[in-house]
Amino acid sequence: MNQPVKSLPGRPRSAEADQAILQATLDLLAEAGYQSMSIEAIAARAGVGKTTIYRRYTSKEELVADALGSLKQELPIPDTGTLWGDIEILTEHATKTILTPLGRQTLALIISTASSNPQFAKVYWKKYMQPRSAFFAVLKRAQERGEIKENVDIELIYDLMSGSFWHSFIFKPESEPVADHVRRVLSLLLEGIGACSNPK
Amino acid sequence: MNQPVKSLPGRPRSAEADQAILQATLDLLAEAGYQSMSIEAIAARAGVGKTTIYRRYTSKEELVADALGSLKQELPIPDTGTLWGDIEILTEHATKTILTPLGRQTLALIISTASSNPQFAKVYWKKYMQPRSAFFAVLKRAQERGEIKENVDIELIYDLMSGSFWHSFIFKPESEPVADHVRRVLSLLLEGIGACSNPK
Amino acid sequence: MNQPVKSLPGRPRSAEADQAILQATLDLLAEAGYQSMSIEAIAARAGVGKTTIYRRYTSKEELVADALGSLKQELPIPDTGTLWGDIEILTEHATKTILTPLGRQTLALIISTASSNPQFAKVYWKKYMQPRSAFFAVLKRAQERGEIKENVDIELIYDLMSGSFWHSFIFKPESEPVADHVRRVLSLLLEGIGACSNPK
Amino acid sequence: MNQPVKSLPGRPRSAEADQAILQATLDLLAEAGYQSMSIEAIAARAGVGKTTIYRRYTSKEELVADALGSLKQELPIPDTGTLWGDIEILTEHATKTILTPLGRQTLALIISTASSNPQFAKVYWKKYMQPRSAFFAVLKRAQERGEIKENVDIELIYDLMSGSFWHSFIFKPESEPVADHVRRVLSLLLEGIGACSNPK
DNA sequence: TGCTAATCGAGACGGTACGTCAAGTCTTAAG
DNA sequence: CTTAAGACTTGACGTACCGTCTCGATTAGCA
Numbered sequence: 001m002n003q004p005v006k007s008l009p010g011r012p013r014s015a016e017a018d019q020a021i022l023q024a025t026l027d028l029l030a031e032a033g034y035q036s037m038s039i040e041a042i043a044a045r046a047g048v049g050k051t052t053i054y055r056r057y058t059s060k061e062e063l064v065a066d067a068l069g070s071l072k073q074e075l076p077i078p079d080t081g082t083l084w085g086d087i088e089i090l091t092e093h094a095t096k097t098i099l100t101p102l103g104r105q106t107l108a109l110i111i112s113t114a115s116s117n118p119q120f121a122k123v124y125w126k127k128y129m130q131p132r133s134a135f136f137a138v139l140k141r142a143q144e145r146g147e148i149k150e151n152v153d154i155e156l157i158y159d160l161m162s163g164s165f166w167h168s169f170i171f172k173p174e175s176e177p178v179a180d181h182v183r184r185v186l187s188l189l190l191e192g193i194g195a196c197s198n199p200k
Numbered sequence: 201m202n203q204p205v206k207s208l209p210g211r212p213r214s215a216e217a218d219q220a221i222l223q224a225t226l227d228l229l230a231e232a233g234y235q236s237m238s239i240e241a242i243a244a245r246a247g248v249g250k251t252t253i254y255r256r257y258t259s260k261e262e263l264v265a266d267a268l269g270s271l272k273q274e275l276p277i278p279d280t281g282t283l284w285g286d287i288e289i290l291t292e293h294a295t296k297t298i299l300t301p302l303g304r305q306t307l308a309l310i311i312s313t314a315s316s317n318p319q320f321a322k323v324y325w326k327k328y329m330q331p332r333s334a335f336f337a338v339l340k341r342a343q344e345r346g347e348i349k350e351n352v353d354i355e356l357i358y359d360l361m362s363g364s365f366w367h368s369f370i371f372k373p374e375s376e377p378v379a380d381h382v383r384r385v386l387s388l389l390l391e392g393i394g395a396c397s398n399p400k
Numbered sequence: 401m402n403q404p405v406k407s408l409p410g411r412p413r414s415a416e417a418d419q420a421i422l423q424a425t426l427d428l429l430a431e432a433g434y435q436s437m438s439i440e441a442i443a444a445r446a447g448v449g450k451t452t453i454y455r456r457y458t459s460k461e462e463l464v465a466d467a468l469g470s471l472k473q474e475l476p477i478p479d480t481g482t483l484w485g486d487i488e489i490l491t492e493h494a495t496k497t498i499l500t501p502l503g504r505q506t507l508a509l510i511i512s513t514a515s516s517n518p519q520f521a522k523v524y525w526k527k528y529m530q531p532r533s534a535f536f537a538v539l540k541r542a543q544e545r546g547e548i549k550e551n552v553d554i555e556l557i558y559d560l561m562s563g564s565f566w567h568s569f570i571f572k573p574e575s576e577p578v579a580d581h582v583r584r585v586l587s588l589l590l591e592g593i594g595a596c597s598n599p600k
Numbered sequence: 601m602n603q604p605v606k607s608l609p610g611r612p613r614s615a616e617a618d619q620a621i622l623q624a625t626l627d628l629l630a631e632a633g634y635q636s637m638s639i640e641a642i643a644a645r646a647g648v649g650k651t652t653i654y655r656r657y658t659s660k661e662e663l664v665a666d667a668l669g670s671l672k673q674e675l676p677i678p679d680t681g682t683l684w685g686d687i688e689i690l691t692e693h694a695t696k697t698i699l700t701p702l703g704r705q706t707l708a709l710i711i712s713t714a715s716s717n718p719q720f721a722k723v724y725w726k727k728y729m730q731p732r733s734a735f736f737a738v739l740k741r742a743q744e745r746g747e748i749k750e751n752v753d754i755e756l757i758y759d760l761m762s763g764s765f766w767h768s769f770i771f772k773p774e775s776e777p778v779a780d781h782v783r784r785v786l787s788l789l790l791e792g793i794g795a796c797s798n799p800k
Numbered sequence: 801t802g803c804t805a806a807t808c809g810a811g812a813c814g815g816t817a818c819g820t821c822a823a824g825t826c827t828t829a830a831g
Numbered sequence: 832c833t834t835a836a837g838a839c840t841t842g843a844c845g846t847a848c849c850g851t852c853t854c855g856a857t858t859a860g861c862a
Contacts, residue, residue: 008806011806014808017807035235040848040849048808049811050851055807108311111370125371156385162363163362164364166363166366170321171321171325185360188352189360192389193352207829208829209828209837210835210837211826212837213838213839217838240818250820251839251840254819412832413832414833417834439822449835449837450825450836451825451836452835512709549791553784556785557788559764559767560785564756564764566763568759589792590792591749592749607854608810609810609811609855610809610812610855612854617813639843639844641843651813651814652812655813
């Protein structure tokens with residue numbers, strides 16, 4: 001069995017430079033935003049030549065995608081026994097992630113890239129929406145416990161909650177606390193809005 | 201009685217230039233996107249000097265906001281007699297508006313600007329979400345007809361439907377037709393997801 | 401007999417504007433120099449619209465020529481009885497005229513325009529070299545008095561004295577007083593430099 | 601022993617660009633003149649980015665000074681055995697140098713800059729008046745040969761001849777050939793203009 | 801120990817677009 | 832018809848970054 005990693009000749013790439021570049025990218029992304037962030041500024045901040053960046057990434061998007069991807073996030077799937085309790089925890093976590101400068105910039109990035117560069121949007125999206133699986137697990141368990149109807153499409157619920165979360169977050173950042181809004185949405189979803197919807 | 205309109209001294213601004221600038225801006229916005237669109241290109245396309253643009257707008261954002269704001273959109277409030285019918289019409293209209301290059305760019309613009317320049321986001325938003333009032337009227341009538349519970353917050357419904365609409369539009373552009381998705385969402389909302397949600 | 405001056409219909413040109421423009425031009429010419437002097441600055445300084453200037457002059461050169469031409473200079477032809485005395489007076493006057501900011505700028509203007517726009521150079525030149533006729537008269541009288549050889553070309557003497565005056569003025573502004581230099585030159589000219597030039 | 605030449609880090613400046621810039625500058629100076637010559641045009645003509653010019657020079661004056669300074673001129677000191685012969689050769693050379701578009705522009709530049717930026721004027725002047733030392737040598741030899749009085753200030757003679765040369769060149773470009781004028785001046789100087797100038 | 805080769809920092813390269821300034825022309829209302 | 836005011840097109844200014852390209856200096860593995 002040969003080594004899967006063939007050591008190339010020549011000087012190996014500097015791991016320190018790798019780290020410095022990613023860190024400088026994240027810092028500047030949070031500080032200045034994606035558009036205002038210049039490669040030259042990143043290189044200067046990282047104490048690195050521009051070449052060293054261009055050797056690794058062919059575009060700013062690639063660089064930012066890798067920088068965001070390098071962020072470690074661990075999210076234990078909550079299990080409080082009730083849907084309400086689990087959602088509470090997920091909401092709290094999501095809020096903490098998003099209400100940082102970096103989180104806002106990432107969100108902006110996701111959506112502005114979504115229409116033009118879907119492949120990059122998906123990278124950002126994957127990192128940003130890591131909680132998705134946790135959310136699914138929570139809903140699944142609630143369904144098994146009988147808190148949610150059996151025939152309901154869980155993905156649709158996810159769309160609804162996540163979408164409304166964004167919607168209110170983006171356009172009414174000054175209004176009621178996010179947690180309250182989520183609670184009202186969940187309540188509405190559970191009860192339904194139809195006047196004659198009780199199957200009796 | 202003095203004139204309410206004080207005519208300023210000097211040559212008045214050219215209305216033709218106004219129009220040419222706005223049109224060129226919209227064209228290039230649709231063609232190239234906000235970022236790739238240069239003021240010089242707009243000036244060239246409009247057959248106008250750069251100064252003439254800079255005299256009117258201090259930033260690209262202002263210019264684009266005004267250009268989008270100049271778009272006239274008339275949306276008659278539908279009244280088919282049923283909530284389903286009205287929503288169908290609204291959805292069709294919204295889809296038509298958004299599924300154009302200009303619509304996509306506007307959406308990207310709204311969200312990427314939202315976190316950094318809320319005041320501009322609101323301008324874009326206002327224009328983009330003009331159907332909002334129509335949507336409210338439709339829901340209100342449905343409530344009066346008894347199709348929707350009386351004690352439900354209509355704004356919350358709007359958040360949910362609009363948000364889920366975006367959500368699926370942005371991240372699953374290739375999946376099922378938008379109209380179908382909206383139908384499923386409405387159905388879910390009307391029935392509710394709670395297993396034991398019989399009210400009273 | 402009709403009036404030789406036909407009073408044109410409409411508002412007559414403002415003499416105040418005329419004066420203000422010329423004065424502002426001279427001021428700015430002395431302060432900033434010909435190149436750095438903008439028409440807009442002249443208009444602003446004169447409290448006049450740009451149009452008012454362009455209606456009168458078609459170029460900066462014309463304007464400056466007229467402004468310099470408007471300067472009144474009276475130079476009485478000196479008659480002290482000796483060539484030395486007359487030259488002394490002329491030198492003093494020339495020095496006073498040239499050693500002002502306006503004088504320096506005029507000189508610069510004359511020469512930099514000379515090669516490209518000879519017709520303007522001549523206008524400046526005429527004003528600047530008004531003393532020329534006085535100089536000629538002085539030399540003529542000296543010739544008649546027998547101070548200068550009869551067969552000498554007076555114009556050539558003028559070229560020599562005026563040229564050397566410039567030469568030293570432009571390239572050695574810091575050296576000996578101008579008057580001394582002129583004296584040395586005159587002395588040299590009178591005596592000649594040839595070792596065997598005395599006709600015996 | 602350390603190297604006296606410390607090689608700076610980074611890519612060294614391109615000697616080709618240096619040359620192209622200087623050549624383009626001289627070309628455009630001769631064609632269009634100092635004022636009408638734009639940095640952008642120089643860059644375009646040299647096939648070089650504007651930055652490459654601005655990296656080297658902070659002003660047009662600096663650039664032009666360097667360009668003129670880069671002109672190599674070799675002038676052998678003539679030695680025909682007589683003052684008249686030597687002057688003839690010097691005059692011919694000076695005429696050839698000045699009677700080119702570049703020569704005229706340089707002259708205009710020297711004088712228009714002289715009063716405002718003496719330091720630049722001196723650079724131009726040095727290049728332009730390179731023959732000065734040759735002229736001095738020629739006069740010195742003539743003095744030793746006895747063609748010129750011993751007690752005459754040679755510098756003053758230079759002022760007179762050079763000044764009158766300019767004077768006639770600038771204001772009477774259309775008149776008699778330069779060489780004839782110089783001959784008349786030299787003759788006048790050698791003989792003197794004084795009627796009773798017999799020394800001793 | 802020396803050779804080979806990819807890497808490093810630094811920074812110059814040809815470009816594009818920026819936002820500013822002044823040029824000379826034009827269009828208004830007021831005189 | 833001129834005036835002051837100011838908008839118009841044009842074009843150069845000097846700056847900031849782009850992505851590419853040299854440099855001399857490292858820094859490994861291979862000979």
